[in-house]
Amino acid sequence: MFRRVQLGMVLTAAEKLRAISSPTATWISQLEDQHVLIDEGLADALTWDLSRGKPFHNIMQMVYCCDGYPEEERTSFGGITKWLERTVEPSPAFKADINKVLKDLWQIATTRNLKSPFAAGAPRLAPVEFIFIGVLLYVLRDHDLETKSQAISEMRAAIRSVHDDIRTNNKVAKTLWSYVKQLERNPNASLSNSKLSRSTGSTSNGRPAKRRKTKTYEDDDDYVAR
Secondary structure, three states, X not given: OHXXXXXXXXXXXXHHXXXXXXHHHHHHHHHHHHHHHOOOOHHHHOOOOOOOOHHHHHHHHHHHHHHHOOOOOOOOHHHHHHHHOOOOOOOHHHHHXXXXXXXXXXXXXXXXXXXXXXXXXXXXXXXXXXXXXXXXXXXXXXXXXXXXXXXXXXXXXXXXXXXXXXXXXXXXXXXXXXXXXXXXXXXXXXXXXXXXXXXXXXXXXXXXXXXXXXXXXXXXXXXXXX
């Protein structure tokens, strides 16, 4: 990263956040090292974007959303920077829960009878999917791996039935938050019966969904669902 600065390259938002020095930022870096960059880790187990600080950024956003749960956090650059710069150390219990989330994700992605959500032929994992799969595993942390794998498959299929482009923006995130809440209530729920209509924020009766003020997600414009 410092080499790119010396060459006059503009840092991405992910790289700027990765450069922050704080207990939380240090912990996120450790999670990246222990679960993603390690040999045969999530970098190899998943098909996703590993460029220019993206794994750190995705883990950070996932942890941020889990930390605020059940509030539906919106990961604006300003809001998440303030959270990342905190001098308070994350609690041991929360750290253990997040470690379990990433271990469960690796186990699901690498176990033959569990990895159908990520198997060959599955769509490339979008950053926003990584974030909300992590949140889903966090809220289902007391369930077995088979239930978690099924819930991930259901959510990945459902989001693609509603949105053509799976980007990190408010519209997609709102849908994914609704799925997480539904699956928390019933991990075996069929999301195909969701009230959300395809490519709109309307409900099944055709009326526009109520708008409310929220902090804005950082758009991930370099990702288009395939």
